[in-house]
Amino acid sequence: MQLHGARQQFEAAGVPLVLIGQLTPRHAARFRSSQHIDLPVLADERRASYKAAGAKVATFGELLGPKVVAKGILTSARTGRTQGRTLGHPAQLGGAMVIGPGNEVLWSHMSQDAGDNASPEEILAAVQPG
């Protein structure tokens, strides 16, 4: 996972980086193990935080349309990783957010389709203003 590679830069910035996934702590633990990541992963079985973050549920085209599939193939070729079995709500999209004290949303990028993900560099730029 690309974010795992950037964790030291988040640590240097003093900004916690936390992942949130669907389903249970057991699934979260298995994900950390299989992906060899040591970032904290929270389990949101009811997807309450997804809803509160304004994450959308994709249409079929946003999930498996030609542009999305093409982007997935390019990403797999670049990273050498392929998508495993989908667990949880298959059409639930994700996103990223930087939140500060006082519940101020400093930056956000919620996915428009399954291939629309903020890069670690984009998130780092949001936590390192200027």
Add this chain to the structure above:
Amino acid sequence: MLGTAATRQEPSPPERAGELAEIVLPDQEGNDVRLGDLWKDGPAALVWLRHYG
């Protein structure tokens, strides 16, 4: 099919994270984490995964 939306939605991130702050989720070890505690003293970056895998 696949639980997809019938019509296109727009992401709707909030301007303030008060609702998010009150949500409590278990971590990978089952320990409860109140989201608002993550950014109580300084910014925190949260990433919602589309799926595990």
